[in-house]
Amino acid sequence: MSNAPVIAAVDGSEHSLRALEWARKEAVRHDCGLLVAHVLPDHAQLYAGRRASLHDASEPAEFADPVRDWVRSLLGADGPGLPEGVTYEALEGSVPEALRVIGSRARMLVMGSRGRGGFASLLLGSSSRAVASTAACPVVVVPHAERGAADGGAEAGAGAGAGAGADADADADAEQSAGRVVVGLHAAETPDDVLTFAFTEAAVRGTTVQVVSAYAIPPSPSLVIDSPFAVIPPEGLADEGDGVPAEREMLRSQTERLAPLRERFPDVPVEQAAVPGDPAGRLVIASRAAALVVVGRHHPRRTAMSLAIGSVAHAVLHHAHGPVAVVPTLKDDV
Structure with missing residues (x-):
């Protein structure tokens, strides 16, 4: 087109x-x-x-x-x-x-x-x-x-479920994402159309793509006492390396998914971020200074007759502080 x-x-x-x-x-x-x-x-x-x-x-x-x-x-x-x-x-x-x-x-x-x-x-x-x-x-x-960005991050974090620690990092995250095209990525599920749109928008702007993936925060020990089924998974615990294993694995998966896009758009700088917390909340925080936030409309395995917008896209649309691009991902043969 x-x-x-x-x-x-x-x-x-x-x-x-x-x-x-x-x-x-x-x-x-x-x-x-x-x-x-x-x-x-x-x-x-x-x-x-x-x-x-x-x-x-x-x-x-x-x-x-x-x-x-x-x-x-x-x-x-x-x-x-x-x-x-x-x-x-x-x-x-x-x-x-x-x-x-x-x-x-x-x-x-x-x-x-x-x-x-x-x-x-x-x-x-x-x-x-x-x-x-x-x-x-x-x-x-x-x-x-x-x-607009003047609304601050507390309301966005509360509205989109950003998590208790999200507001503390809001200013730093917004500063890092200034002028960038931010795209939410689930390495195993986000369709290529979403990434292509984000890279294309960054290319025409001459700016950076910031790829954001989020992973669940393990509950605190105090929550385990009252919630016997809320256990802390081993991969959520810090070790002697650089960060938690979940973060390293997510960055590795990101790198694999982004390799074809880096080759196709060699002049577009890429920043990768694997952060704890709710995906929608993190994207809302990044939206405070981003030029554009890009999200996929649906889970790719939904049927073609399912028109309900996905939960992450829904939350980002309601709470983002800047423009949001919702990219359709359903195919007739899904």
């Missing part, structure tokens, strides 16, 4: 403005077209249907679309048209379905975390969640301003 456009889904809200700005820069990076898509509100769709059914030539051919004018003004268009390389489409139908259909021909679909509807306190709107769960292309969700 080398000629596929970047699609920005807009509705005239401040949230979709952030998505439009992000998508426009992304189209420039990839040297491709930008398609701005707006799903018409119900009253506009009803008008179009009424005019078509009555064949009333006295009515205007098109319903006034203030979002189209809004897009033109934002992009600095001269005259009635749009800047070169930018197109606009008004869509009909439900928001998730209309965007899912148009996304089938996109390099990626970019949208805000919330639209005009819903409650101001929502971390993620229903349309954003539905599109990220079902679209055939990668979906980038750009969070609203209130979820």
Whole structure:
């Protein structure tokens, strides 16, 4: 899909403005077209249907679309048209379905975390969640301003289950991930499509890929007293070497998975991190200063009929402080 456009889904809200700005820069990076898509509100769709059914030539051919004018003004268009390389489409139908259909021909679909509807306190709107769960292309969700890095790591850690020790390392982790493309990796399960997307995004930005894998933290001895089934596995105990065996094994598995990507993208620097704690919580922490966080949408062994988004992608979408790319991984023959 080398000629596929970047699609920005807009509705005239401040949230979709952030998505439009992000998508426009992304189209420039990839040297491709930008398609701005707006799903018409119900009253506009009803008008179009009424005019078509009555064949009333006295009515205007098109319903006034203030979002189209809004897009033109934002992009600095001269005259009635749009800047070169930018197109606009008004869509009909439900928001998730209309965007899912148009996304089938996109390099990626970019949208805000919330639209005009819903409650101001929502971390993620229903349309954003539905599109990220079902679209055939990668979906980038750009969070609203209130979820910026200034929110701090404590709320993100609590919301995404980062673990008791995550907040103590939040500032250091965020500093290390500044400007990078961060990708969550389960060496045995993350599909190649997810890694390829992350490396491609790092390449067009001229930045580093930071690969983050997380392993479970063994419970403390005090927990074992009240929980006889919560035992500390031998591989979770530190030895005389460099770190715990679980960390060394995870880094080794990472290296094996990343070898083909390093060969394919020789100019992209790679940082590997194997950290204790919850995967979603660690990715949320890294998102505080990352340019983009990339996650797979599904467990690769789910059936093609399973549309529920994976737990890690779900948590990162709800709590990340920066843009999140959800990359579909389901195949028809899975």
